[in-house]
Amino acid sequence: LKWCFKKMVTLKITEQLHSVNRKLKVWSVEFNFLCLITLWTGLFTAAAWADIVWKFYFYGRLALWALLMSVLAFYVYRIFSTLATKHNDFATAALLEKSFPELDNRLINYVQFAAEPRKTAAHHAYLRRGVPELKYVNYQQLRNSSSYRKLYITAFAVLTATAASFVFSNSNYNSAVKRILNPFADIQRPSVASLIKVDPGNTKI
Secondary structure, eight states, X not given: OHHHHXXXXXXXXXXXXXXHHHHHHXXXXXHHHHHHHHHHHHHHXXXXXXXXXXXOOHHHHHHHHHHHHHHHHHHHHHHHHHHHOOOOHHHHHHHHHXXXXXXXXXXXXXXXXXXXXXXXXXXXXXXXXXXXXXXXXXXXXXXXXXXXXXXXXXXXXXXXXXXXXXXXXXXXXXXXXXXXXXXXXXXXXXXXXXXXXXXXXXXXX
8 A cells, every 4th residue: 555655646746747847848839939920020021121122132132031041940940849858857856946945855856766776765755755845836937927928019019010011011012022032033123113104205304
């Protein structure tokens, strides 16, 4: 019965550590995705407007395109590397100990003793106790709500500005967007001049 109780305690703590690790992964992916949307969309919109003003030639558009692709590749890599990272009880326990000093090294000691292949009587006594302090830990505090809130507001503002650029701008903006997204295409540079009227016959300017 003692062995069963100890095993149940160990499984419960391991499940809690797995749950924390999953939450950390989700939050990390969420953060990187928001950064990707905000930074990429902001750079994209700024590049399109810059092309309208300065009318970049091929190498200028190629540099902007390369910058956009680099930002995209960087954050996609971070997201997939986060998802591919294997769970580590020791790392998760160390993070919890650092974030919640009230655990007083009890969790990290528990994880280390549980992984010990040759346990002494002291190890077994420590493991039977478990880590009751975990009941009072609020894992949600690991997520910096203030930073996420600011990031969401920034992302919304950037997306709104991008949408407004498409809705309220003329054909020059659409032309600039195509030129930035595909610098290899032979698309005419945007122009501020517009054809108002054509009169037949010869004229002098």
